[in-house]
Amino acid sequence: MYRFAGRLAPWLGALCLLSLVAGLYLGLVVAPADYEQGDSYRIIYIHVPAAWMSMFTYMVMAVSSAVFLIWRLKIADVVAEASAPIGAAFTAVALITGSFWGKPMWGTWWIWDARLTSELLLLFLYFGYMALRGSLDTPQSSAKAAAILAVVGVVNIPIIHFSVEWWNTLHQPATISKLDTPSMHISMLRPLLLMVLAFQLLYFYNLMIRVRTLILTREGRASWVAELDTKGPENA
Incomplete structure (x- = not known):
């Protein structure tokens, strides 16, 4: 896994950069202004991908935690631990950009929507998971406690997704994942999909980097780690 992640990371980084540049150019330069929101809607190209990735990353963390709890696969626990700070960052970006978007649209930075x-x-679930990783006496106990929290907390994901349908909220209904036709014009939808792809690639790129770091931290005394120094970085 260490070598696989090292080989995959540069490709993910390059594809992420290409998608990001193309998405930002099409979204900020080529796409027309919205007839109601003007240019202020363009924050959607950061807010929506970040919000989507906040949920996607948590699902990866929860599934990996479940696999770790059931089959005791160490690499599953590594993936879950590596995903937590990345997901927290995506969630924080979604909340911050949402506040900037909400001020001109709703007249307030925050509302208990x-x-x-x-x-x-x-975001608190991510913080709680990371706090549990270092709060108990042994790594095994903290890993198990954090995994249980991740699995239990997954119930919040459908609440986030369906909240606009279950309750009367300020957020608009889904515009991309509708069963019929997306509510966005193709000139606006295309860069949004590119930005979602860029954020997805950004997650996997950072995941590969963090997985390699955590593997080295956990297996620092293993013989194969010592062999990395003798073989050189090109074989790592």
């Missing part, structure tokens, strides 16, 4: 509140709870 169902989606905003559940997204904030998601």
Whole structure:
């Protein structure tokens, strides 16, 4: 896994950069202004991908934690631990950009809207997971406790996703994942999908880097780690 992640990371980084540049150019330069929101809607190209990745990353963390609890696969626990700070960063970006978007649209930086509140709870779940990793006496106990929290906390994901349908919120309904036709014009939708792809690639790139770091931290005394120094970085 260490060598696989090292070989995959540069490709993910390059594809992420290409998607990011193309998405930002099409979204900020080529796409027209919205007929109601003007140019202020363009924050959607950061806010929506970040919000989507906040949930996607948590699902990866929860599934990996479940695999670790059931089959005791160490690499699953590594993936879960590596995903937590990345997901927390995506969630924080989603909340911050949402506040900047909400001020001109709603006239306030924050309101205890169902989606905003559940997204904030998601951030606390990430923080709680990371806190548990270092709060107990042994790494095995902290890993198990954090994994249980991740699995239990997954119930918040459908609440975030369906909050605009279950409650009367300020957020608009889904515009991309509708069963019929997306509500966005193709000139606006294309850069948004590119930005979602860029954020997805950004997650996996950072995941590969963090997985390699955590593996070295955990297996620092293993013989294969010592062999890395003799073989050179090109074989790492």
